[in-house]
Amino acid sequence: xxxxxxxxxxxxxxxIRSALRVMLESAGxxxxxxxxxxxxxxxxxxxxxxxxxxxxxxxxxxxxxQVAIKLKEDKYPGPMYMLSSAGDAVRYNIDARELGLAxxxxxxxxxxxxxxxxxAKLGVA
Amino acid sequence: xxxSSGKYSQSVLSKIIRFFLRDEEGSFPVFLxxxxxxxxxxxxxxxxxxVAFLIIAGSLFAKYILEISQLNHYALIILAIILFxxxxxxxxxxxxARKKKEKSSAYRFLLIFILHLSIATDFIFLxxxxxxxxxxxxxFQTFFIFHVIIASVLFSPLISFAYTIYGYLLFLxxxxxxxxxxxxxxxxxxxxxxxxxxxxxxxxxxxxxxGLLFFLTASLTTHLMYFxxxxxxxxxxxxxxxxxxxxxRKGFLQIALHNLRAPISAIAMHLQNLLYGYGGxxxxxxxSWVQRSLTRIDELISFLHDLENLSVMENADLLREANEFGLxxxxxxIIEENQDLILSKNHEIKxxxxxxxxxxxxxxxxxxxxxxxxxxxxIKYTPPNGKIIVRAYRYSSCVRVEVExxxxxxxxxxxxxLFREFVRLKxxxxxxxxxxxxxxxLFIVRQVIESHGGKVFVKSEPGKGSIFGFELPIxxxx
Numbered sequence: 197x198x199x200x201x202x203x204x205x206x207x208x209x210x211x212i213r214s215a216l217r218v219m220l221e222s223a224g225x226x227x228x229x230x231x232x233x234x235x236x237x238x239x240x241x242x243x244x245x246x247x248x249x250x251x252x253x254x255x256x257x258x259x260x261x262q263v264a265i266k267l268k269e270d271k272y273p274g275p276m277y278m279l280s281s282a283g284d285a286v287r288y289n290i291d292a293r294e295l296g297l298a299x300x301x302x303x304x305x306x307x308x309x310x311x312x313x314x315x316a317k318l319g320v321a
Numbered sequence: 322x323x324x325s326s327g328k329y330s331q332s333v334l335s336k337i338i339r340f341f342l343r344d345e346e347g348s349f350p351v352f353l354x355x356x357x358x359x360x361x362x363x364x365x366x367x368x369x370x371x372v373a374f375l376i377i378a379g380s381l382f383a384k385y386i387l388e389i390s391q392l393n394h395y396a397l398i399i400l401a402i403i404l405f406x407x408x409x410x411x412x413x414x415x416x417x418a419r420k421k422k423e424k425s426s427a428y429r430f431l432l433i434f435i436l437h438l439s440i441a442t443d444f445i446f447l448x449x450x451x452x453x454x455x456x457x458x459x460x461f462q463t464f465f466i467f468h469v470i471i472a473s474v475l476f477s478p479l480i481s482f483a484y485t486i487y488g489y490l491l492f493l494x495x496x497x498x499x500x501x502x503x504x505x506x507x508x509x510x511x512x513x514x515x516x517x518x519x520x521x522x523x524x525x526x527x528x529x530x531x532g533l534l535f536f537l538t539a540s541l542t543t544h545l546m547y548f549x550x551x552x553x554x555x556x557x558x559x560x561x562x563x564x565x566x567x568x569x570r571k572g573f574l575q576i577a578l579h580n581l582r583a584p585i586s587a588i589a590m591h592l593q594n595l596l597y598g599y600g601g602x603x604x605x606x607x608x609s610w611v612q613r614s615l616t617r618i619d620e621l622i623s624f625l626h627d628l629e630n631l632s633v634m635e636n637a638d639l640l641r642e643a644n645e646f647g648l649x650x651x652x653x654x655i656i657e658e659n660q661d662l663i664l665s666k667n668h669e670i671k672x673x674x675x676x677x678x679x680x681x682x683x684x685x686x687x688x689x690x691x692x693x694x695x696x697x698x699x700i701k702y703t704p705p706n707g708k709i710i711v712r713a714y715r716y717s718s719c720v721r722v723e724v725e726x727x728x729x730x731x732x733x734x735x736x737x738x739l740f741r742e743f744v745r746l747k748x749x750x751x752x753x754x755x756x757x758x759x760x761x762x763l764f765i766v767r768q769v770i771e772s773h774g775g776k777v778f779v780k781s782e783p784g785k786g787s788i789f790g791f792e793l794p795i796x797x798x799x
Binding site for chain 2: 209211212214215216218219222281291292293299300301302303304305306307308309310312313
């Protein structure tokens with residue numbers, strides 16, 4: 197049997213984490229959670245997820261970008277996705293390529309698009 | 322489009338005045354009414370240069386055209402040259418002072434001193450010039466009144482009256498000197514009616530009439546200036562209050578937006594999970610209710626997004642934040658980052674970019690938002706499996722960016738309403754097309770593009786599709 201893919205969600209909003217967990221688990225992924233950037237970086241080391249979902253605006257403004265930069269520096273091999281709220285992009289310059297992101301999901305995330313994008317990226321049937 | 326520069330141009334005269342005396346901002350001339358001391362000094366030096374030239378031109382005109390005899394035009398020209406050079410020193414101090422932001426108290430004292438010195442010496446220059454053109458007989462003696470008015474406009478009532486007394490004493494001295502003939506009398510025939518020395522009675526009459534005129538003028542002008550200054554102070558105070566209120570409103574809006582976005586997103590995502598049956602299958606009624614809730618939440622999110630853009634637009638400082646950026650890259654990035662949105666309706670997307678990179682000077686995140694707005698509208702107003710083209714091309718010294726779709730299109734009557742605030746078009750319902758929105762999106766795009774020196778445009782045909790676009794100046798790399 198194929199090993200289930202692990203997705204790490206780094207977001208300080210427990211409701212967003214919970215909603216994403218439901219979507220991912222329903223699609224057969226294993227989900228890890230972290231409530232801030234620091235916890236997230238440790239969790240990446242510990243659980244070595246296949247993909248990471250990072251919220252742009254956590255405890256500090258733009259801290260999601262900092263997490264992405266750190267993971268890129270640490271040569272994290274999996275795809276990283278940013279979660280941004282409507283309006284974040286116009287207030288803060290987010291350069292997906294520069295941050296090494298595989299994509300940006302706008303909150304509220306559409307489950308169908310979210311799951312199909314992740315499945316395609318991770319080669320899950 | 323309204324032309325803001327034309328709001329004062331009611332008459333030819335005002336156009337002429339504006340041309341010669343316009344200030345840096347291009348608003349109506351603040352000739353001698355400036356709040357800033359250095360501006361007052363600067364305005365004053367410009368007037369004095371003109372006076373020096375007018376004395377030379379006038380004396381030559383009187384001598385050679387009007388052929389007025391006994392006119393000492395050499396003395397007048399020398400006087401004008403002295404005035405010109407004295408004024409040049411003032412100009413060299415006043416001009417850089419206008420650009421200087423921080424001024425020490427010593428520097429301000431120097432400016433005040435120069436201003437007073439200029440006015441004091443001007444009264445002396447005028448007295449000498451008056452002596453040269455007929456003294457108490459001279460028709461130019463009313464120029465004393467003009468100087469009294471200038472002093473009253475520039476200074477407080479107390480200082481204005483001090484200058485009035487000073488000017489009157491100089492005039493009185495001139496009258497007595499010409500009566501007693503302590504200095505050789507100069508009476509250019511033609512400019513003055515007689516070359517006979519004035520009598521004592523005439524001197525007394527002139528002294529009383531001129532004295533009354535001096536003090537009445539000073540009194541009237543200082544009163545007028547008092548009311549003007551008081552009005553100005555009130556406007557400044559009200560303006561400060563308005564700015565404070567505006568800042569408070571901006572702060573409140575930002576906090577409100579921030580606090581609204583997170584819970585709404587969480588609610589929407591939980592509802593979507595319900596709808597997708599992740600918590601167990603819903604019956605048809607339940608599905609319909611959840612779907613309706615989601616539709617309303619989408620409207621709210623879209624409205625919050627537009628409010629956010631509006632708030633960002635208000636706070637953006639184009640002069641300070643503008644940077645050069647590549648348009649080709651920006652368009653590619655926008656398409657790349659919004660694949661999920663495009664895929665959600667299964668649209669086919671095509672990008673047409675010009676050869677060679679095009680650069681724009683501006684705030685990239687705002688231009689990005691403008692393009693994204695056109696793109697999301699195209700996605701939204703095109704039924705599933707539609708075709709969208711995002712293109713950019715050179716157009717004279719500008720670049721045009723267009724987003725074309727084969728969506729529902731817009732009627733001819735509705736097109737002029739599109740880029741206005743809070744405009745929602747009617748009769749746009751169609752299968753597979755979500756028409757929710759705040760009515761602010763295109764208004765914001767227009768604000769963004771016009772603030773960057775560009776313009777927006779739209780071509781559309783109902784049932785066939787639309788092209789939304791903007792034009793911006795190309796930035797040439799130096």
